[in-house]
Amino acid sequence: MEQEQDFHGIPIKIANPHLKVTLIDSVNKKLNVIREVSKEIGLKDLEIIHTRAEDLSHKKEYREQFDIVTTRAVSNLTTITEYMLPFLKVGGKAICMKGPNYEEELKEAQNAIEILGGKVEKVEKLLISNEIERNIIVILKVKNTPNKYPRGQGKPLKEPIK
DSSP, X not given: OEEOSSSTHHHHHHHOTTSOEEEEESOHHHHHHHHHHHHHHTOOSEEEEESOHHHHTTSTTTTTOEEEEEEOSXXXXXXXXXXXXXXXXXXXXXXXXXXXXXXXXHHHHHHHHHHTTEEEEEEEEEEETTTEEXXXXXXXXXXXXXXXXXXXXXXXXXXOOO
């Protein structure tokens, strides 16, 4: 599954045509552009869904079904892991991108990651043009996520897991 706005799902699919990729977003206007681009370049096995992650992840056909989940840096790590980890099967990996000051955010998210069934596997630093630092945080799903997660109505952002 790919939750995205800035088209990173398209290059992933182009580079890995054998993968089945699912893209979700709550803003259909963004998804319509992605639908058009994917149609023009002939991408297959690309599912595009207009919904919210907290709704879709409670559906049996999507919950704990994915090997890899990525997201853009839309929120703090505690919040995005609450949205991501329910989609992953045990043994799957969540891949999160964060900026240069990720350490405190990762420290604050540790308990939530554990509650949600994850364990930080590694953090890799990525330098873009020798000026921009990004850190790729890889979280391994080691156990099932409790059914109450993710919580709805904006609670993951307003009331992060402590």
